[in-house]
Amino acid sequence: MKKIILTAAIALGTLTAMNAQEKKTETMAMTKTEVKTTVAVQDNYKAITAEKLPQAVKEAFASDFKGATLTKAFANDKDEYKLVITTADKAEKTVYANSKGEWIKKQ
Template sequence: MKKLILSAAILIGTMSAHALTVSQDIKTVISVQAEYTEVTADAVPAAVKTALQTAYPGAKLDKAFVNDKKEYKLEISVKDQKATVYSDVNGNWLKI
């Protein structure tokens, strides 16, 4: 009987120590997305327009946005589907 009580006490102590360790490992991650400003389709560089037509033939540029790093956020529609794609000033696609 003493072994059972001792085993239970050790088990409870181990579980509470593990719970304390787990609760201290929580981290907060905050990501900041660059602010984009809307621009006209004429303000989008030719390299970006060419890359868009090459990657998405028949795509229509609905809206264009640019940030301080000269990265472009393009809202496009292809047939009945809409998508948002990102490009740098040279027409290279970005993953955001």
Template sequence: MKKLILSAAIVLGSLSMQAGNTIVINSVPQSVNVQDEYKEIDAVPAAIKTALDNAYPGVKLEKAYVNEKKEYKIEITVRGEKSTVYTDASGNILKK
């Protein structure tokens, strides 16, 4: 009887030793955001100023940038809250 219990323990022990650690390699895709380079400018076209005044009463222009596609990135302050607005040369708001 002792031999039966001992051999059962050995068999069960050897089965549990067969299970090994599996290594899982997570592959994370690397992505690069391509953003058009914006260059800081001193003055924005009058159409943009008018559009911003109409859209945001009491707006204050902090900084303005332009890229090669003539898209403008405007940093504004409205009632003490800072935000960034993207427009085209005609003053159409592209993204708030």
């Protein structure tokens, strides 16, 4: 009798643990999808040439990132600019600026 009760308790515990793991996996997958969607909506910059950057942004870049080169430039509808640069030590970095040449922190 003890063996039957013990076997039933172990079987119930195993099924409960397996079910809990499946639910956790589904929740994590949903969270990753939501994050990707949010990033895609926020990134509405369009590629532009370096010549189309405002003079204030060009001057801020030249003074604050000595030795760096501009790799790509992007602009959005709010007159904000996304600059992909290669620093003097060959590291790629993305910075953001407004039309006045002030640096913006983006998350």
